[in-house]
Amino acid sequence: MKNIRQFLLLIFLVSCSKESGTKSYFNSDFEDTKSSKINLNEFNSYGELMNSIEKIACSDRITNLSFNGVHNKKEIHIFSFCPDKMPVYDPKNRNTIYFEKGNLIKNEKIVSFDSLDYILNKDFKNYGENLNFADKPEKLVIIILDDKNGDLETLKNFLDKITKAYDTIGTSKSLKVMMDNYVEIPPMPKL
Template sequence: MILTIIGCQNPDKNEKQLAQQVFGKWKGENDSLGVELNYEQFKKWNDLLERTEKIVCNDSLPKYTLKTENEIKTIYFRNPCWEDFACILIKQKNVIEIHNDTINKNDENFFPLDSLENVLKRDLENNGKNPKLSDNPEKLLIYISYDNKNEFKNLPNTLNQLTETYKRITNKTDIKILLNDKIDLVPPPPPMNEIEINE
């Protein structure tokens, strides 16, 4: 009887329980479909993107688990399976891009990562007032990209900062994050009256 009582005691009762949070998961998605992306296994950003694509095209959900001192965060990515789509129309104003840890809005405004709260807040609270910012919070997408030549060791820190900031502003965890190639916009041609015609 004494052995039974000792055996039932919790030996780790002083050990701190970590809070668990899930970010970016669609409603009704099954947790068992999640496939862990271990970014440390990849030397190039494009290799990580290819792995993400394979996961999505196999009807699974790419995710990354981030452990901090106080919590375990599971972050799901919203990448589509490009094999199923010729193209997807996304308005640029509904996108915030973080490329090499620099925030970019409309390829016009560039901000350091510590400006994340202000940039996110402007888009999340815009509700269509400013035509250069997001139509509404439901449509806002966050693209994260790195150059192949740049190491992406800072990816966990960027994801942690992004999820913390989003939750602080919205009190939600439904953030839409896509891992992506850098989107280089081609500037429109100049108006006809500015083009010189050589005869």
């Protein structure tokens, strides 16, 4: 009986150690010297997080954001623009998945989080066949927008869901994530 308990304990420890590693969602050929590491747990609000990401972007670097998933630590590259050097960036809707103030949006329509696996899988495997999904995997961008008081726990849960969905696809393509501040567009004035 003692040997069985020791064996079970050993199995448990081995399985825990496998899950406790860090999983990266970007190609390893990217130069580490061009990225700056930050941890999502270091921030109290989306606004604080975005201030840090923008400072990194203004120094011509990419943010390597780490966060704790359900089973392990995860790292993703966050692309953002320096507010002083903001280019015009307007990707085709089919090449984007938005996470905007807690809503999942595809092709300008709010969709259920239950469809996230399906959408991400279709986007990565579409290669331009269906006009509702990405032209090709390299063009797909996950765009996260929230206001400065945005809830970081909601963001962390979304990042965990998107990385889990990505894991089921079995691709070596990087997961491209862009973050920015949500800007409310005022209604057109009445004439």
